[in-house]
Structures are given as structure tokens and as C-alpha cells.
Amino acid sequence: MSSNQWLATGNFFTAYKQEQRTFFTHLDRSVFSLFLALLLIWPMVFPLSNKYMLVIDSTLIAIVAVMGLNLVTGFAGLISIGHAAFVGVGAYTVAALCRVLGDSHGLVTHFWPIVILAGGLVGAVFGAVVGLPALRLKHLYLAIATLSFQMIFEWTINFMTFFNQGQTIFVGRVFWFTGKVMRREHYQFWYYVTLVVIILSGFGIRNLMKTRYGRCLIAVRDNDRAADAMGMHPGFTKVYAFALAGFMAGMAGALHAYLYRGVGFESFTLHHSISYLAMAIVGGLGTLNGSFWGPVAIQFLELQVEHFSGFAGEYLPSSMNLATALRPLTFGLVIVLFLMFEPRGIANWWRIVKSYTKKWPFRY
Numbered sequence: 001m002s003s004n005q006w007l008a009t010g011n012f013f014t015a016y017k018q019e020q021r022t023f024f025t026h027l028d029r030s031v032f033s034l035f036l037a038l039l040l041i042w043p044m045v046f047p048l049s050n051k052y053m054l055v056i057d058s059t060l061i062a063i064v065a066v067m068g069l070n071l072v073t074g075f076a077g078l079i080s081i082g083h084a085a086f087v088g089v090g091a092y093t094v095a096a097l098c099r100v101l102g103d104s105h106g107l108v109t110h111f112w113p114i115v116i117l118a119g120g121l122v123g124a125v126f127g128a129v130v131g132l133p134a135l136r137l138k139h140l141y142l143a144i145a146t147l148s149f150q151m152i153f154e155w156t157i158n159f160m161t162f163f164n165q166g167q168t169i170f171v172g173r174v175f176w177f178t179g180k181v182m183r184r185e186h187y188q189f190w191y192y193v194t195l196v197v198i199i200l201s202g203f204g205i206r207n208l209m210k211t212r213y214g215r216c217l218i219a220v221r222d223n224d225r226a227a228d229a230m231g232m233h234p235g236f237t238k239v240y241a242f243a244l245a246g247f248m249a250g251m252a253g254a255l256h257a258y259l260y261r262g263v264g265f266e267s268f269t270l271h272h273s274i275s276y277l278a279m280a281i282v283g284g285l286g287t288l289n290g291s292f293w294g295p296v297a298i299q300f301l302e303l304q305v306e307h308f309s310g311f312a313g314e315y316l317p318s319s320m321n322l323a324t325a326l327r328p329l330t331f332g333l334v335i336v337l338f339l340m341f342e343p344r345g346i347a348n349w350w351r352i353v354k355s356y357t358k359k360w361p362f363r364y
Contacts, residue, residue, distance in 0.1 A: 127246020
């Protein structure tokens with residue numbers, strides 16, 4: 001590596017250990033630390049209303065879910081159209097505990113970190129089971145298999161009395177060191193919890209991709225036969241890719257249950273699976289930072305469409321029902337435009353900006 005650890009240019013590695021570092025320069029580490037400090041401090045300096053904090057918390061939970069989807073679809077190249085069902089598995093794990101033990105039981109309210117991990121583990125088990133068809137199916141056929149899991153999940157929730165036939169199952173308020181988390185600090189509390197989950201998951205995925213198991217995901221995505229010839233196990237790789245995606249989705253579902261203090265069927269439909277897939281595409285498949293850009297961009301787009309619909313509704317007749325028509329129109333249009341003009345997503349814009357800043361003032 002270059003002797004200047006602050007503004008090093010080029011990849012001058014002299015050992016594999018240098019290449020495996022998370023931050024290549026001190027400048028990268030400093031910028032990340034500053035950005036992380038801003039994320040931790042701003043809610044206390046600029047407090048927002050519960051309405052906007054709920055939007056931010058929902059975006060962070062979507063980031064956790066999309067990180068899992070990016071593992072299976074972006075890095076492993078396996079199409080999944082039932083990701084919302086995995087999120088629902090994690091949420092209904094919390095709901096099942098509330099049905100059996102009660103929504104105010106100590107396990108639910110005091111040991112909620114264990115419950116969130118349990119939601120992730122249950123999601124991982126279902127992910128591994130759904131990943132078994134990947135041993136013999138590819139492409140469109142695998143997409144249909146994941147879609148069937150989405151349909152089975154919806155049918156099960158809607159017709160089982162244990163899950164209240166899809167109606168809301170309430171979750172009690174959690175306790176922290178300072179006591180019960182009440183309504184006025186509820187959304188800020190879950191902001192910090194979800195942010196910690198994102199940071200730990202991000203570092204975990206970043207380190208995973210440096211190991212042989214992470215490289216197996218990329219090798220199987222590029223050519224599973226060549227990966228098999230090189231001594232990798234494509235079947236095992238595909239199954240644990242689905243298991244990892246299910247684990248991330250399960251944790252996102254458990255966080256969703258605690259944030260909304262309830263679990264309802266309407267939050268885990270096929271529409272939400274398509275939304276997660278769109279977030280991954282817009283953010284950038286096969287990139288870690290794309291898992292952050294995609295949910296933020298889609299949530300921002302939905303807010304702007306909602307505001308524009310409310311503004312236009314004041315001047316247009318109510319029979320046009322602009323709010324209902326404009327949301328799916330803009331949603332589909334954004335996906336098509338990204339697939340046509342920027343298939344690598346917003347993450348590619350971020351890569352260009354970073355490359356420019358490192359090479360400035362040179363033009364190459």
C-alpha cells in the first residue's frame with residue numbers, strides 16, 4: 001500500500017492482509033466515523049414528530065430486509081419474489097409468542113433482543129427450506145418456486161385462527177434500562193435499535209464477502225458449473241444464501257412487529273415483495289451500499305408522490321382518483337428507467353463520485 005495512509009491512490013498491496021481491510025485509508029475511516037456520529041446524534045439535536053420518525057424507522061427496517069435480498073439475488077444471482085413472506089415469518093414469530101404467552105409477557109417485553117434473533121433464526125430455517133428447490137431449479141422456475149412460498153404464506157396466515165386470520169395481533173411495549181419505552185420515545189428508541197442492527201449486519205456482510213463463503217456466492221452467480229469444477233458446492237451455497245436472506249428478513253420482520261406494536265397480514269403481501277425487489281434494483285444489485293440507497297430512494301419517491309397527489313387533488317376533480325393511479329405509475333416507471341439506463345443502480349453513481357474525488361484533479 002502507498003506510504004500515505006490518508007490519501008493513498010492505487011492498489012499497492014504487499015500482503016493479503018492489507019487487501020482484506022475494511023477501510024483502505026485513514027480518510028475512509030474518518031469519513032465513516034463522522035457519518036456514523038451524525039446518525040447517532042441528529043435525533044437528539046433535531047427531534048422530529050412521530051409521523052416522520054415512523055417513516056425513517058420503516059426505511060431502516062426496509063434496509064435490513066433488502067440487505068438480505070441482495071445477498072440472495074444480488075450476490076448469489078438467485079431470483080426471489082417472496083421476500084416479504086420471509087419478513088412476515090419473523091414478524092409472526094413475535095406474534096406467535098404474543099398469542100401463546102401474552103403480549104405483555106416478560107420474554108416479549110424484557111428479552112426483546114432474543115426475540116428479534118429468534119425471528120431471524122426462524123426466517124433462516126424457512127429460507128433454507130425454500131432454498132432447497134434451488135438445487136435443481138434456476139431463473140424463472142426458481143422465481144415461481146419463491147412465488148409459491150409467498151402464496152402459501154398468505155393462505156396460511158389468512159385461514160389459521162391461531163394467527164387471528166390475518167387480523168392485527170398486538171405486541172406489548174418493551175422495557176429498557178430506563179424502564180418502559182413509552183409513546184413519546186418509542187420511535188426514537190427503535191431508530192437506534194434498528195440502526196445498530198444495520199451497522200452490525202453491514203460489517204458482517206462486508207466481512208462475509210471477503211471469506212471463501214462470500215466468494216462462493218459470486219462464483220455461483222457468475223457460473224455455477226465453473227464453481228463446481230473449482231471445488232465449490234453450488235447446492236450448499238444456494239441454500240445458505242437463502243438461509244442468510246431469511247435471517248435478515250426475519251430480523252426485519254421482528255423489528256417491524258415491535259415498531260408498529262402489532263402484526264397484520266397486509267404488511268407482507270406480494271406487493272411488498274415486489275417493492276423490496278425494486279429497492280434492490282434501484283439501489284444496485286450485488287453491492288452492499290445499494291442496500292442503503294434503494295430503500296431511501298423508493299421511500300423518498302413515495303413521499304413525494306403522496307405530497308404531489310394531495311396538492312393536485314385540490315385542483316382536479318375527485319373522480320380522477322389521482323392518488324391511486326399515480327403511485328403505481330411512478331413506481332413502475334422508475335424501475336423501467338433504471339433497468340434501461342442504469343442497471344447497476346444508484347450504487348454506480350456513488351462509485352463514480354468516489355472515483356472522481358480520489359483522482360481529482362486528474363481526468364483519468
